[in-house]
Amino acid sequence: MSKKSRKKSSKAPSGSPTAKKKPLKTRAATQTGSAKTRKGPARKSAGTVAKAGSHKAASKQLNSSKSASAPATAKSGLAEGHKAPAFRLPRDGGDVVTSADFADQKLVLFFYPRADPPGCTREAIDFPRLADAFAAAGTAVLGISADPLKAQEKFRDKHGLTVPLISDEQHKMLEAYGAWGEKSMYGKTFLGILRTTVLVGADGKVARIWRNVRVDGHADAVLEAARSL
Structure with a gap:
């Protein structure tokens, strides 16, 4: 093999790192997207729990005031x-x-x-x-x-x-x-x-x-x- 052919063949792999970076970005994006997907329901459920908790607290206050005003x-x-x-x-x-x-x-x-x-x-x-x-x-x-x-x-x-x-x-x-x-x-x-x-x-x-x-x-x-x- 000539020196020129060896140089060309040695340059050929130089493009491969660039090609490998794209899958890395794709994986990162996929991971980020999945993380967002996981966080979304968590936030929603937390909000639902907060609303449920406040509703229970209001019920307790109403019950307390009701019992507090019971006639003597x-x-x-x-x-x-x-x-x-x-x-x-x-x-x-x-x-x-x-x-x-x-x-x-x-x-x-x-x-x-x-x-x-x-x-x-x-x-x-x-x-x-x-x-x-x-x-x-x-x-x-x-x-x-x-x-x-x-x-x-x-x-x-x-x-x-x-x-x-x-x-x-x-x-x-x-x-x-x-x-x-x-x-x-x-x-x-x-x-x-x-x-x-x-x-x-x-x-x-x-x-x-x-x-x-x-x-x-x-x-x-x-x-x-x-x-x-």
Whole structure:
């Protein structure tokens, strides 16, 4: 073989690397395409899971709010027209309050679940706000919960409350007035104080009972009822 022929034959393979690069690109493109194909369904399924998860969360919230608003029930048979049950209990400051202290006088008893939560605080502030109006209507006002005296006094001092706060830790007065009973919240049932207000007439009989009280505007409604007696 001549030198020229050897040179030509040695050049012939030089084109082969270029030819081999095309299949490499094709394989890379194929791999990229397959990767995209694999990622596509994954993203879609992730979105589907997210939507399903949010739907379940919304359902749980709806169920919780539904159970949280379940009505509370009291066992007491106290009704309007009944003789108001007698009581003798300690109040803030260490004194003792009895039903006999309010003989021949109208009396408002508002029972609140606990000292210092927002709803109880608004209610406890609203009644003192109308203290002069209640006095003009010949009506005394007492607040009652199961808190110990120290908690009642702290509550009084923090918010400058002027209404006497009674401590009924044994729940005797609460039960007698139907303010202690079964409550339901977030699917759990338990015994506790039911937000209740009782208006006792000067004759010592129950004139009005408000159960499952809504705080906003409640004190004003009780004042109007006291004025009408």
